[in-house]
Amino acid sequence: MRIGIVCYPTFGGSGVLATELGKALAQKGHQVHFITYQQPVRLNHFIPNLYYHEVQVPTYPLFDYPPYETALSSTLVDVIRNNKLQLLHVHYAIPHASAAYMAKKILEAEGIHIPVITTLHGTDITLVGRDKTYAPVVAFSINQSDAITAVSHNLRDETFKFFKIEKPIEVIHNFVDVERFNRKPIDAFRKVIAPEGERILLHASNFRKVKRVQDVVKIFHNIHKEVPSKLLFV
Template identity: 35%
Template sequence: MIESLQSQLNDANTPPQQAAKKVAHPRKIAFVCNPKMGGSGIIATELAMALAERGHHVWLLAEKHPYSWRQVSDTLYFLKLEVNDYPVFESAPHTLALAGALANLIEQENIEIVHAHYAVPYAAAAVMAKQICKQPFQLVTTLHGTDVVKLADDPAMHRVIDTVLNQSQRVICVSDDLAQQTHQRFDLPVYPEVIANFVPPGKMFAGSRQQAREQLQLDQQASYLIHASNFRKIKRIPDIIKSFALVRQQRDCQLILLGEGPEVTPCQDLAVQLGMADDIIWVGQEPNINRWFAAANVNLQLSDYESFGLTLIECMVQGVPTVANNVGGMPEVVAGTGRLVTVGDIEATAQNVLSLLDEQRQSPAEMHQRCIDKANSNYTSEAVCIAHEAVYHGLLVTEAKTA
């Protein structure tokens, strides 16, 4: 499926300095997504911004400005979702507030497409908005993984997700693996579209590894491993720290950890237990994340599951290879540039990291260029926008014919 986009991706490889092409028929699109730091919210926000730069009128509705939000166009609008607490409820009625706000926005702005990232709660709120809205719209739901491989294990939640997906006019998945899992778990009338994630040109660090390290005050001669995430159990951060400890026994290197989440404190305790605390750089949440990626030698992504793995291409576009677990959509992304290991095999992870570090020393330019070439051939914002525009156009044309 991702391969089927290859010709579009190659044709649409736009240099960073080239302005986005304006579309002939701009659409009115509302985006709803998680505004916190995380791959799904970042991709949704970047897609919204990229489409607005191409001339579409795009509204992003959320409780706060998303993590990667930038006012890139006068056709990009942010609408803050107000969610009030009521004593009668145990928690604030977020989904209900979102449904009502969506209905109001659709009617006021003549929205044609609502694009929800995650079935629950975002597409669920859009389905509810369909019931109360006086104006019809097309619902596109993009699945990023969690609602299919985690939430759907709950029988009650499975029924909700199944209903939401069946009431979406189009379902998009970010990898072949996720599309296959979605098809197996839910009885959908149409097989999901597959549109990969991307790294916007404006988010890339334009300089060299040496320049990135100069800015970050890192040692030019040292080796750096890196990991960025929201530090949940699914990310298996302890495996990363244990693998690093094995690498550290044979190579003078440091581990850079970016992000925040519930696993930070337990992982800091583990680092102390292993005697690795002084060799780990805890960055926390960092808006200029790609500068850190550009400074690194090897990325580590050892999650139990990733439907795609945004950090894989964020590193790839900087010329940095990844050692990842052989699960989910990660093999599709890593193939040809990095290494794959079995979940939980920290010894194999360490050996593959050492192998990549040795390969970098022997032929640094070759590995660097191999990563960049794959990123430029497969994960450009121009091609991803074109693929989404084709989905939107197909829905609206079909709607017009049946009206």
């Protein structure tokens, strides 16, 4: 298939998952096109069947905030039309789902039908999406998707709880490449981090405020009072 993937190109979970999914699909022989404002951080070497299209956002004195969503929609129209894409998969609803809807309607006027899958990842629903500034557009664009997925049962339930979603949401959990990430002996590493046999607590994230890193430190402090421990941030 010829598949378009829209995502944030940063170290956030939605962008990482989308990039790794696209790479895996390309390795299986599908033609995958990434559409975003800069090259995804996980897209760091050549892979056959994989393409990157940069969204150019012009700046004008009139705009305090350049209209990225409009630029993304226009780029989607061009990429879908010129590469005859058969499927568009958008990761993180804001603003990708609404941009995909706009592109889909433009292409429909030309007789081109492009199915859209929207994958919900977390804060696009539980935090940002629930803000009244975005909520109506988020709910509408999700409902206009041909298929909807969420990365956990809890996220699916939260979506139905806070938005009037009229379509089923399929849960597809985040995945791990077990050939790349497998268990290995860690005795030497453990001795460096915890030479006295302390317990090791690990927090892995992008350290944005929503990850509540300060709470992690407070929890570790309480645990360390009872059990000798070391805290590792990744």
